Amino acid sequence: MFRIDISSLFIAMTINLSIMAVALPYFMGRVNRAARYAQAGIVLQTAGWIFLLSSSTFPRGDWADHLLSTLAMASVSSGMVGNAIAFELWYGRKPNARAPAAIAVVMTIGYCIGFSDYAFRTGWANGLLALQIATVIVSLCRAPQVTVGRWRWLLVICLSIQMVVMVCRAVLGAFYTAEFPNFYAPHVINQVFALSSNAMMVLSVVTILLAHRDEAARELERLATLDGLTGALNRRAWLLQSGIDLANSVRYRQPLGVLLLDLDHFKQINDTHGHGVGDHALQMFVSGLRAVSRVGDLFCRYGGEEFCVLLNCADLDAVTAYDERLRQWLIQHSVQELGFGLSYSGGIAMRSHDADTIEMMLQRADVALYQAKAQGRGRTLDSAQPLTA
Numbered sequence: 001m002f003r004i005d006i007s008s009l010f011i012a013m014t015i016n017l018s019i020m021a022v023a024l025p026y027f028m029g030r031v032n033r034a035a036r037y038a039q040a041g042i043v044l045q046t047a048g049w050i051f052l053l054s055s056s057t058f059p060r061g062d063w064a065d066h067l068l069s070t071l072a073m074a075s076v077s078s079g080m081v082g083n084a085i086a087f088e089l090w091y092g093r094k095p096n097a098r099a100p101a102a103i104a105v106v107m108t109i110g111y112c113i114g115f116s117d118y119a120f121r122t123g124w125a126n127g128l129l130a131l132q133i134a135t136v137i138v139s140l141c142r143a144p145q146v147t148v149g150r151w152r153w154l155l156v157i158c159l160s161i162q163m164v165v166m167v168c169r170a171v172l173g174a175f176y177t178a179e180f181p182n183f184y185a186p187h188v189i190n191q192v193f194a195l196s197s198n199a200m201m202v203l204s205v206v207t208i209l210l211a212h213r214d215e216a217a218r219e220l221e222r223l224a225t226l227d228g229l230t231g232a233l234n235r236r237a238w239l240l241q242s243g244i245d246l247a248n249s250v251r252y253r254q255p256l257g258v259l260l261l262d263l264d265h266f267k268q269i270n271d272t273h274g275h276g277v278g279d280h281a282l283q284m285f286v287s288g289l290r291a292v293s294r295v296g297d298l299f300c301r302y303g304g305e306e307f308c309v310l311l312n313c314a315d316l317d318a319v320t321a322y323d324e325r326l327r328q329w330l331i332q333h334s335v336q337e338l339g340f341g342l343s344y345s346g347g348i349a350m351r352s353h354d355a356d357t358i359e360m361m362l363q364r365a366d367v368a369l370y371q372a373k374a375q376g377r378g379r380t381l382d383s384a385q386p387l388t389a
């Protein structure tokens with residue numbers, strides 16, 4: 001019959017954690033903030049376990065035992081705070097780990113003060129660590145702001161098991177102290193704890209790698225679809241989405257318009273104020289597009305100082321209103337922000353029949369835009385209106 005040797009399991013886990021604490025930062029190379037927090041979390045958990053195992057080599061209740069055990073609690077609970085922040089970031093949220101951090105502080109202080117009372121300290125530490133895990137589970141169950149892989153549920157399951165074991169340890173330690181005289185006591189709960197901690201260690205490393213891979217994929221997608229300078233969609237992504245929108249507009253018999261916009265005298269802006277100001281003007285123009293756009297409006301940087309907007313469920317009046325809102329926005333903001341007025345010329349093309357394509361609409365909008373430039377700039381013309389020379 002096999003025997004579960006608790007102290008060997010803890011020692012093996014601490015050795016593996018130490019290896020991971022060194023190997024992860026080394027092999028993952030340059031990583032972003034979330035992965036750095038997760039790596040710091042592993043380092044702190046490792047330190048916590050080293051302190052905890054070292055504390056048991058000193059006489060029980062000795063000052064060294066007291067100090068090392070308290071440091072262990074501080075490190076393990078801070079490690080969970082690091083993990084909580086990493087998960088928040090991986091969920092696309094602003095990092096907010098106030099609850100786990102507050103629990104870590106309160107737990108460590110209470111543990112240090114009440115150290116001489118074994119029943120109290122075991123109940124207190126395990127109970128609050130369970131509560132800390134619960135706050136992380138609640139946060140993981142809330143909808144993420146970005147697409148998150150199945151690692152999310154793997155983590156929820158692991159943490160839930162760990163939380164239940166912690167609660168059992170808290171109850172045993174506080175109320176059934178005789179059955180649970182120390183950390184290595186061969187109680188079934190201690191055995192489950194040793195086994196689940198080992199499994200948890202392996203799975204948390206797997207989770208870190210999966211979450212990190214998810215994030216790298218998101219970053220690649222972002223780079224492939226967004227314009228680096230302005231953050232607007234790039235032409236490729238816009239054409240892809242506008243083809244889908246156009247097909248939907250035919251299917252649901254909704255009007256749809258395209259607005260092609262080109263900043264006026266942009267070369268002169270660059271020449272007079274410098275390329276940096278030119279870049280800032282492009283970014284400001286995109287802020288304007290963002291400010292006046294509504295749900296269903298899709299804009300992109302088409303290239304250079306040219307932008308394109310697709311307006312879903314919009315007739316000519318709605319497209320013209322969009323154009324007017326944008327001009328108003330520029331009048332209100334450009335002089336203040338750039339020191340000079342920024343204007344643009346535009347061409348409108350409405351979907352005119354079911355066989356219309358985005359390319360055909362863009363061609364018509366381009367002709368109208370050319371005409372708007374020829375007529376003195378600072379205006380938008382509709383390609384369906386008779387164009388004056």
Ligand SMILES: Nc1nc2c(ncn2[C@@H]2O[C@H](COP(=O)(O)OP(=O)(O)OP(=O)(O)O)[C@@H](O)[C@H]2O)c(=O)[nH]1
Pocket residue numbers: 229262263264265266267268270274275276277278279282303304305373377
């Ligand atoms: N600062 C900056 N300038 C850019 C960028 N992309 C394109 N340009 C500049 O935009 C200018 C476009 O010039 P033109 O095509 O002559 O057009 P324009 O000066 O706006 O004249 P009109 O369109 O006829 O009013 C060029 O000087 C490009 O170098 C960019 O990312 N940043």
